[in-house]
Amino acid sequence: MGCSNSTGQVNDIQVKNKDNLVLGYWGLPLRGQPLRYILELANYPYTETKYTLSQATDWFGKDKQELELDFPNLPYLIHGDFSITESSNIANYLIQLTNQQYLQGEGQDKYRVDNIRYVCDELTAKIFSSTLQKEEEKKNQLETQILPKIQQLQKVLGSQTSFFKKLTLADIYAYTALAYFKKTYSKEYQQFASDFDPFLKRFEEIPRIKNYHQSERYKKL
Numbered sequence: 001m002g003c004s005n006s007t008g009q010v011n012d013i014q015v016k017n018k019d020n021l022v023l024g025y026w027g028l029p030l031r032g033q034p035l036r037y038i039l040e041l042a043n044y045p046y047t048e049t050k051y052t053l054s055q056a057t058d059w060f061g062k063d064k065q066e067l068e069l070d071f072p073n074l075p076y077l078i079h080g081d082f083s084i085t086e087s088s089n090i091a092n093y094l095i096q097l098t099n100q101q102y103l104q105g106e107g108q109d110k111y112r113v114d115n116i117r118y119v120c121d122e123l124t125a126k127i128f129s130s131t132l133q134k135e136e137e138k139k140n141q142l143e144t145q146i147l148p149k150i151q152q153l154q155k156v157l158g159s160q161t162s163f164f165k166k167l168t169l170a171d172i173y174a175y176t177a178l179a180y181f182k183k184t185y186s187k188e189y190q191q192f193a194s195d196f197d198p199f200l201k202r203f204e205e206i207p208r209i210k211n212y213h214q215s216e217r218y219k220k221l
């Protein structure tokens with residue numbers, strides 16, 4: 001049975017007016033970014049705890065123990081007296097909370113959406129880990145792990161500006177991965193620009209995404 005919550009939406013998550021939603025993650029895009037986009041697309045109020053690499057002890061030496069999460073990790077979500085980790089789990093919770101089930105796609109497309117979602121989640125993590133490597137290993141990871149996935153995405157996207165007819169999680173996760181790839185490997189990105197630039201642009205032009213990208217919430221990342 002559904003219930004009305006403080007934002008007037010109807011779903012089966014009981015939300016009390018005073019429940020503040022807190023997203024904890026590094027002050028970086030990466031695994032936290034799709035979660036922010038889901039919240040921004042719904043215009044759902046949330047606050048963030050952004051940890052910095054220079055003050056990583058705020059997480060590792062303090063909150064990781066003190067927040068009493070069952071499985072302490074970043075990102076985490078705290079919603080009133082409810083808390084969870086695992087980024088995909090958090091994404092699913094936020095979709096339900098904000099009534100944006102359309103983002104998951106319909107019928108068999110749901111599984112194709114998730115296919116792109118999980119490939120892109122891993123791709124984002126691989127791009128990040130490659131940046132921590134020395135030059136030779138970085139090049140090796142780029143060629144063997146990153147570029148093949150980028151090429152596969154290019155083939156699946158084709159000449160479209162979104163992966164499905166409507167906006168889905170596939171676009172959110174692919175945008176996160178491709179924008180990060182463009183920033184990190186701008187030279188290598190050029191060969192894909194004619195296909196991916198229109199895709200990136202379309203996502204950036206969604207009014208709530210545009211507002212978010214211009215806001216302090218995004219700029220402070």
Ligand SMILES: N[C@@H](CCC(=O)N[C@@H](CS)C(=O)NCC(=O)O)C(=O)O
Nearest residue numbers: 031064072073074075085086087088
């Ligand atoms: N499977 C987890 C992986 C989480 C993860 O690897 N978190 C990294 C950042 S992306 C981290 O720094 N975790 C903090 C920690 O290990 O305490 C998820 O999807 O949330």
